[in-house]
Amino acid sequence: MTATAEVPAEPFPFQLVPGKTALIVIDMQRDFILPGGFGESLGNDVDRLLKVVPPLAALISAAREAGMMVIHTREGHVADLSDCPPAKLNRGAPSKRIGDPGKYGRILIRGEYGHDIVDELAPVAGEVVIDKPGKGAFYATELQDVLAAAGITQLLVTGVTTEVCVHTTTREANDRGYECLVVSDCVGSYFPDFQRVGLEMIKAQGGIFGWVADTTAVIPAIQSLATTA
Numbered sequence: 001m002t003a004t005a006e007v008p009a010e011p012f013p014f015q016l017v018p019g020k021t022a023l024i025v026i027d028m029q030r031d032f033i034l035p036g037g038f039g040e041s042l043g044n045d046v047d048r049l050l051k052v053v054p055p056l057a058a059l060i061s062a063a064r065e066a067g068m069m070v071i072h073t074r075e076g077h078v079a080d081l082s083d084c085p086p087a088k089l090n091r092g093a094p095s096k097r098i099g100d101p102g103k104y105g106r107i108l109i110r111g112e113y114g115h116d117i118v119d120e121l122a123p124v125a126g127e128v129v130i131d132k133p134g135k136g137a138f139y140a141t142e143l144q145d146v147l148a149a150a151g152i153t154q155l156l157v158t159g160v161t162t163e164v165c166v167h168t169t170t171r172e173a174n175d176r177g178y179e180c181l182v183v184s185d186c187v188g189s190y191f192p193d194f195q196r197v198g199l200e201m202i203k204a205q206g207g208i209f210g211w212v213a214d215t216t217a218v219i220p221a222i223q224s225l226a227t228t229a
């Protein structure tokens, strides 16, 4: 595969480079998306995140068919919370905190049912899963080494939530030299205003953090890569 595919994106077209592009799926975990998890414990309406699942499933499927690298992340902590700073643990006044028992096991604790990815988007054999203690996927993880080893220079960024882990990861990636396209219908926020403004912030100022396009633009470009392979 050598030919690039052009994604009609904002603020200008994004050149999808085969073999150098990875799809990153951020924190599509039960604790954020399903009622009774961490997201809801923070006072959020989790329904707004559920609608991301079908387009994201279609995007993941297209990426897999094209042989594109797919990376999943999960936000969470070790059982004794030694990797969770007090500033994170004690923030706000949620009814339940990280590590407390929740509907799906201890909230955001690695190995618990709620910490894992929703069934519809489950990783398949061979896909990288990055466990991260922070909002950004680069902080205190092996992500940069994984991308470097695979020769990745571009990221299709998806997952939840738009203004928190998606933004933090995109900003981290941008500073590290990666070209990031945030897929607008594959990212979700508990807050409609944050969703809208979060996407505007990515592409403002000539693409200050990257590009934005939806799956109707991205999936055909991925498929065209697959057919020219």
Ligand code: TIU
Pocket (backbone or CB within 6 Å): 026, 027, 032, 042, 075, 135, 160, 161, 162, 164, 165, 166
């Ligand atoms: N609260 C919120 O919007 N997000 C998080 O706590 N983590 C992620 O975004 N994954």
